[in-house]
Amino acid sequence: MMSVTSIARNKVLPFLRKSTKMQSTASLSSLVKLEEKQGYAVVSMQKTPVNSLSLEMIQALSQSLIELEKNKCKGIILTSACPGIFSAGLDIREMYQPTDDRLNQFWSSLQTLWLQLYGSKMATVALINGHAPAGGCLLAMCCDSRIMLNGKSKIGLNETKLGIVAPSWFKDTFVNTIGVRQSERALQLGSLFSPEEALKIGLVDKLVPDMETATAVAEAELKEFLQIPGMARYLSKMKIREAAIKDLSETREADLNQFVNFAKTDAVQKGLGLYLQSLAKKN
Numbered sequence: 398m399m400s401v402t403s404i405a406r407n408k409v410l411p412f413l414r415k416s417t418k419m420q421s422t423a424s425l426s427s428l429v430k431l432e433e434k435q436g437y438a439v440v441s442m443q444k445t446p447v448n449s450l451s452l453e454m455i456q457a458l459s460q461s462l463i464e465l466e467k468n469k470c471k472g473i474i475l476t477s478a479c480p481g482i483f484s485a486g487l488d489i490r491e492m493y494q495p496t497d498d499r500l501n502q503f504w505s506s507l508q509t510l511w512l513q514l515y516g517s518k519m520a521t522v523a524l525i526n527g528h529a530p531a532g533g534c535l536l537a538m539c540c541d542s543r544i545m546l547n548g549k550s551k552i553g554l555n556e557t558k559l560g561i562v563a564p565s566w567f568k569d570t571f572v573n574t575i576g577v578r579q580s581e582r583a584l585q586l587g588s589l590f591s592p593e594e595a596l597k598i599g600l601v602d603k604l605v606p607d608m609e610t611a612t613a614v615a616e617a618e619l620k621e622f623l624q625i626p627g628m629a630r631y632l633s634k635m636k637i638r639e640a641a642i643k644d645l646s647e648t649r650e651a652d653l654n655q656f657v658n659f660a661k662t663d664a665v666q667k668g669l670g671l672y673l674q675s676l677a678k679k680n
């Protein structure tokens with residue numbers, strides 16, 4: 398098995414671990430690109446056009462983290478290869494008129510990915526080079542630091558605008574990032590923030606004017622985290638995150654049932670259908 402450190406610089410890593418529920422190596426590796434750098438890896442989402450988080454995409458991200466941690470990778474920069482988009486969030490088509498089996502796998506895989514990334518021993522920096530609504534914002538918030546490209550992109554948890562509700566662990570992640578009051582308001586309104594607004598409320602940590610600067614700043618940020626003794630840094634992160642992680646770990650089944658039942662209601666299905674139509678009409 399190749400290790401992250403043994404492959405040539407910038408070479409794409411294959412996904413190697415086998416699992417009955419996981420997608421094939423070929424289909425996973427086309428969705429996420431892993432590049433080795435000096436002492437860390439860049440994880441680029443590359444599911445065109447908008448990095449929507451389908452079941453396969455979620456599993457590809459999960460698989461990447463498994464491989465990286467197994468290969469003793471110390472840090473990652475999570476970013477996007479899709480111009481102007483970090484991630485459009487959960488793939489709405491996964492929730493619209495789904496089969497029970499697929500919907501169950503979809504949500505359970507998302508729970509796993511959140512537990513992995515939010516609780517990762519690696520130092521994690523999100524380089525948000527485009528829009529990051531809902532699930533896209535969640536991915537970014539799972540990281541230890543967020544660098545956002547300044548411009549027209551928006552970031553936030555906009556679930557209520559789709560007629561759905563951000564689950565408790567999305568809310569916990571939001572509260573841990575921007576605090577209770579800002580979260581209460583933004584969750585109800587489904588607010589999407591400009592980079593300047595996101596910086597002001599602490600949803601992102603730094604803004605950068607262009608991609609060249611962005612890469613350098615993200616690397617410098619990651620190195621700052623990696624200079625701290627790893628165990629002390631990780632345990633400090635867990636002081637903030639462990640309650641939310643414990644909560645979902647202990648209630649996965651109930652959370653899954655709640656999601657599946659909620660997603661299948663007529664009101665939610667109608668809302669998602671209309672939202673998909675409105676996205677399609679734009680084009």
Ligand SMILES: CC/C=C\C/C=C\C/C=C\C/C=C/C(=O)SCCNC(=O)CCNC(=O)[C@H](O)C(C)(C)COP(=O)(O)OP(=O)(O)OC[C@H]1O[C@@H](n2cnc3c(N)ncnc32)[C@H](O)[C@@H]1OP(=O)(O)O
Nearest residue numbers: 449485486487488489528530531532561562656659676677
């Ligand atoms: C009590 C509680 C219990 C349980 C909880 C229950 C439910 C809650 C569950 C989950 C929480 C949900 C989390 C989510 O992440 S929902 C997804 C939210 N995402 C969005 O609202 C973003 C929608 N997309 C956009 O706004 C734009 O696409 C974007 C700004 C990202 C990019 O704009 P651009 O103009 O560049 O591209 P488009 O032409 O709009 O899109 C291209 C193409 O992609 C399709 N598309 C976009 N986003 C999605 C998506 N999230 N899922 C699937 N498909 C998406 C879009 O339709 C276009 O398709 P096509 O017309 O075929 O080219």
